Amino acid sequence: MGVPLLDLKSQYRELKTELDAAFAEVMENAAFIGGPKVTALEDAIAAYVGTAHSVACGNGTDALFLIMAALGIGKGDEVITTPFTFFATVEAIVHTGATPVFVDIEPGTYNMDVAQVEAAITPRTKTILPVHIFGQCVDMDPLLEIADRHGLIVVEDACQAIGATYKGKKAGSLARAAAFSFFPSKNLGCAGDGGIITTDDEALAAACRTMAQHGTTKKYFHDSFGVNSRLDALQAAILLVKLPHLDAWNDQRRAAAAVYDELLADVAGLELPVVREYGDAVFHLYIVKAADTETAERVMRALNEAGIGTALYYPLALHEQEALAKLPGFQRPFLPVAESCDGRTFALPCYPGITVEQQREVVRVVEETLGA
Numbered sequence: 001m002g003v004p005l006l007d008l009k010s011q012y013r014e015l016k017t018e019l020d021a022a023f024a025e026v027m028e029n030a031a032f033i034g035g036p037k038v039t040a041l042e043d044a045i046a047a048y049v050g051t052a053h054s055v056a057c058g059n060g061t062d063a064l065f066l067i068m069a070a071l072g073i074g075k076g077d078e079v080i081t082t083p084f085t086f087f088a089t090v091e092a093i094v095h096t097g098a099t100p101v102f103v104d105i106e107p108g109t110y111n112m113d114v115a116q117v118e119a120a121i122t123p124r125t126k127t128i129l130p131v132h133i134f135g136q137c138v139d140m141d142p143l144l145e146i147a148d149r150h151g152l153i154v155v156e157d158a159c160q161a162i163g164a165t166y167k168g169k170k171a172g173s174l175a176r177a178a179a180f181s182f183f184p185s186k187n188l189g190c191a192g193d194g195g196i197i198t199t200d201d202e203a204l205a206a207a208c209r210t211m212a213q214h215g216t217t218k219k220y221f222h223d224s225f226g227v228n229s230r231l232d233a234l235q236a237a238i239l240l241v242k243l244p245h246l247d248a249w250n251d252q253r254r255a256a257a258a259v260y261d262e263l264l265a266d267v268a269g270l271e272l273p274v275v276r277e278y279g280d281a282v283f284h285l286y287i288v289k290a291a292d293t294e295t296a297e298r299v300m301r302a303l304n305e306a307g308i309g310t311a312l313y314y315p316l317a318l319h320e321q322e323a324l325a326k327l328p329g330f331q332r333p334f335l336p337v338a339e340s341c342d343g344r345t346f347a348l349p350c351y352p353g354i355t356v357e358q359q360r361e362v363v364r365v366v367e368e369t370l371g372a
């Protein structure tokens, strides 16, 4: 019995009639960029997340860049973030001209260790960029308190966390602005690239929109230099069909995670993900940590041989990447928790529709390999 890491084909089959109809409607109308579908999606996402505004754009990386550029973050500024995230988080910072400053992560949740943020603040710090990694919110209240005290802006990278909550509020509504990605493998994915910004700040939303459209507020009149970052109507149409299913899909991810928690509870030598009591996680990925890299490799090889999907998230923390070493003035910090994850943290299949039988098979292979 093979088990993929994620099963997008069955999701398509589940919604085929509606998705095909939405696709055909956009083709018939031949309005491909912007238009009513994109506006409807912006309204739907803002309502879902609980913000006053949202701005669709080309992808999650652009969403991060547009927010920071619109906030005026640039050369000479520092942005505090986590080294345990997808590279795009840091790329967006660097492309504004600002310098990323890394703080270590918490074991178990793999989220930014908020207790270490204050020590990283310098006179050049402008922004804190927490990432709700693997679909669990960062502990935002103490982070916002620190930011407030130092006059810093907080921006959420919520690309993996659509639908996750923190003290009853949704990821994406917890700080000044947030970035979401609709990359196909995200919890809400389109059929290509897509992204969106959420915020309560009307002026910031307008600035992001201008920035995403070549610095225009009126067609062919340019107040500033922007970029081209737009969401296709086809993608918006697909996302409008999928959004009503998101909560049920996230429930299924949580249920699958609970099954692993139970089945793996007695397996020695494997650290299971920790969920903090302040919110609901949406398990973009279910990550386990092996005792060492050799064990991780052995388990992953056995899973692959059994036809089970797995991958390292992430093989190398960002502060250790070659691209950062080349960044002028970058001093590589020592971040022991993040570095302890290198080559050791990997994903087990955890997606809507996975069956308990499939999960038992995954656990059987893991247990057999570990000799449990």
Ligand SMILES: *Cc1c(COP(=O)(O)O)cnc(C)c1O
Pocket: 059, 060, 061, 062, 085, 086, 088, 089, 131, 157, 159, 160, 180, 181, 182, 183, 193, 194, 195
């Ligand atoms: C996917 C992702 C991004 C980038 O989103 P794209 O749509 O691929 O550009 C940024 N940050 C995190 C944490 C992500 O998982």
